[in-house]
Amino acid sequence: MARFYLTTAIDYVNSRPHLGTAYEKITADVIARYKRLCGIDTHFVMGNDEHSQNVFRRAIELGLDPHEYCNQMENEFREVWGKLGISFNDFIRTTESRHKAAVQKIAETSFQVGDIYEGYYEGWYCISCEAFKQEKDLVEGKCPLHAMLSPEWIREKNYFFKLSKYRERLLAHFEQNPNFLQPSSRANEIVQLLRGGLEDISVSRAGQSWGIPLPFASDNVVYVWFDALINYASAVGYGTDGERFTSLWPADLHIVGKDITRFHAVVWPAMLMSAGLALPRQVFGHGWVTFGGQRMSKSLGSSVDPIEVSEHFGSDPLRLYLVKEIVYGNDGEFTWDRYIERYNVDLANNLGNLLSRLAAMVAKYSDGRVSASGASGKLPKVASEVLIRYKAGMEALALHEGAAAVFQLVDATNEFIAETSPWVLAKQPENAAKLASVLFDVAEALRIIGVLLIPIMPSASAEILRRVGETTPLHDLKLDDDGCWRASGSRNIVAASPLWPRANNPIIQPEINESKEKS
């Protein structure tokens, strides 16, 4: 059986996830569910990144043991992902022993082949933070968190990874695998970077307790990327379950934010080369969800709570909005006005209303049941064209195109009803066969719509399929069979209250904090 291993970036546990973070998980989930719908054995991994001095400090501030703090954050994250319908198969935390084993194994392997060596790292060091600071992070030469103290220029012995050694191999990989990093504009940036040369990177810090010790130098803990990136391997058994690792590695797709594509497209592949492991097949760098024109950020007051959004209409409309309205790979704006607009148009007026129209007509004209009659109108052809466009979009990670294709079938079905006017046919006994055919076609189009929407709106799809009499359980439906027109059988059509009531009253918008004027 074909398999697909998909990951998102693991998240820093500094606060509850905002809509921007949720966007990444939702789009990845759409891909995962799409692959499953295609009958592919899909393994979808997410997780939390817990080793960081910031996390450690935050826990201390709250008077918590860091592990305890991370446990609490895990629960919060899991709760949000659960409410958004994220169907991950595994959730990895970097403090888990399986992760520690993998990091140490890769570090050891890399060390053995001579890719990790002792060196000196220099920089501004804030004593209170117990961490090095970048020049750009300092405000007037001071640590923004501890402005009372002047940072010190410190030279520390730690370990470096020979990133520079892999420059040519990485360049060759980019040349030979033009789809390795998407969107392609990102790949161009990376190639430029590689041509310009690579510097070795520091991969450890001395004198810290919160982290994974280097196996060959236990007074050093592994630093940031050399820890976090390895989650993709540790989650599938590297260092703990070789058989499992062999069956799942390499990853087919890493979904990450565009800001960290470099680490996934340069550092991570180099680490894998050093450890003698295969590279992931593809990395996709998505854009930001902006709010008020700005990237979501708690400190700027430009963040939106995904749970708050989903409490209005449910998680499905939010998922649809994010997938359909934002070109995957580009930035996209979230506004409450536009969100409500799309909800009303796509879901209340078009798809939801279509479902109601069908149910009412079938109840009135056909005793709640539709049967295939042989002759069909234009919908089978439209449906097959839509299926092709849908698949093309999803396969190419143009998720917005896949989603848009489904709604082309919704539109065509509403048009078809207007063109055939079943209410007129119903008054003409001689047109009974025609009427039956029209009603069946509409029901069948809706059934296909329900199937195609499974990855995007899983809960709503289940309800749509129930109402149009699809009896196969959701997880048994397969795109290549059930996404095609079925010109046979008869089905009960369930009449029920509107799936998405029109939102006529404006939502009371949550207070938007004015972003502070930056001086």
Next chain:
RNA sequence: GCCGGAGUAGCUCAGCCGGUUAGAGCGUACGUCUCAUAAGCGUAAGGUCGGUGGUUCGAGUCCACCCUCCGGCACCA
């Protein structure tokens, strides 16, 4: 400063390798059906495609310069 991206109808955006009257959705105006969630369907108005100058038989689509906005420029997840 360097590199890259973007600037197309009121709004949000499509426009691949240059080719007939520049597209979609929403919004607006008008018309229309009545099965439906005052939803559906149809028609129309609306754009000198950031600016200037080029290449070309022909440019939103290529080139140069300029203006505006955004991102990246490496140890920050």
